[in-house]
Amino acid sequence: MTDAPRVSRHQDADVLVGDVASALLDRIETAQARGDVPHVALTGGSIAESLHRELARRAPDSSVDWSRVEFWWGDERFVTADSPDRNALPARSEFLDVVGVDPAHVHEVPSSDQVATAEESAAAYAETLRARGVESFEVMILGLGPDGHCASLFPGHPGLAVSGVAVTAVHDSPKPPPDRVTLTFEALNRARSVWFIASGEGKAEAVARALADEGSVEETPARGVRGHETVWWLDEPAASALPALPALPA
Template sequence: MSCTRQIRVFPSPAELALSLSQLLHHESRGRSHFTLGLSGGSLVQLLSRELPKTVGLNTEGWKVVMCDERLVPFTDPESTYGEYQRQLVPLGILSESQFITVDPSLSVEDAAADYTKKLREIFPGDELPTFDLLILGVGPDGHTASLFPGHPLLQVTDQIVASITDSPKPPPQRVTLTLPVINSAKTVVFVATGEGKAAVLRRILQEEESDPLPAARVCPMRGKLLWFLDEPAARDLTCPVEKHSVL
């Protein structure tokens, strides 16, 4: 899959986080309505650290969706929304009412159907929800959201949200945006830090494979694709990258 992309490399996660917050400010500035998809993991800490410092940031019109979610209670440390609820919401940047959440009290199939309905409500009339910005992570195996290598969900084209009951990474039950939705976004940003991601990033960004890893299948149809990496994550790349230092 050929896709225009920008690879930005930062000396540290702190500088990456600052630039990411500035990007969110730039993309949402002057907008009365802004739709954002977030992932979990280290992104929660990165945003919680820098968003409160972003001068002029106005999140009043934001609606925030989880790109994927584990089907566990919000109080569980594995809950992506639960982590934002605990770490970001108390800072006053976003309110709980701005988050569109998966209902963990439902079966995984019903949770996916309920989440689909919620997305349809914030994207009325759109065959495919078109997010203003999605922020994705990437696992050491090349998965993104809850789309795993070799899994049948990679072939789903008739759903905007899908359930998974056999996630290779625990917990097994999850709800995820599908590839067509991810690839309809206006901007997609991958965030990866640490040397543990170096080998898989080389595969994703430099090697053409007959069966591409899930993250390598992300290619916005009419939008832009950005990769935000720190230096340890980018150490094995020989393709052109943009070096950034913002502190």
């Protein structure tokens, strides 16, 4: 049973990033307090990089035990490990390495200098998920493209129809680089909480389509992702095409 998505609106990108960082640290602390080792899936993009820097800045004031968290990615570009296109590269340098996460608990998607094809990378990543016994993610963090894509699930692309596997290869991506590896809807939806993070007016139309009462996953793939809890973290420009909030009573 999943709840309806919840929208959390914030004045600007800086406030948005600060509030998401606080919420994520609290979420990890709570999971660890109940005895869990939380699995957290990260994303890429400029707003994610800002979030990673803010998490690193706030980490010393938190009680998170970084030896008891496992990190994953919802998708990755199939390029060399040292490519600036990799989502994992800035996440490591600006956050994971800074706070001292055990490298054995950082699960990167295999790169093109480790395996020959995106299909081999997808199979290896799926096997790592299986071997680590990941039944659900505590938090699945996702960005949103102006076209409504999330992870590397693009409008009208074959990956939208993949079922029965947790990870799939993507070719001919409409965004470079063309070859990618992504979690499927089945894996993305195995999350206690899905957090979409979107900033800027350029995302407003896609946000509105994703949250509209009607629409298709084929046109707006983000509509197909729903955790047990789903939160849309937005700054006001990204939320600008949503219906106006009701006025407070005088």
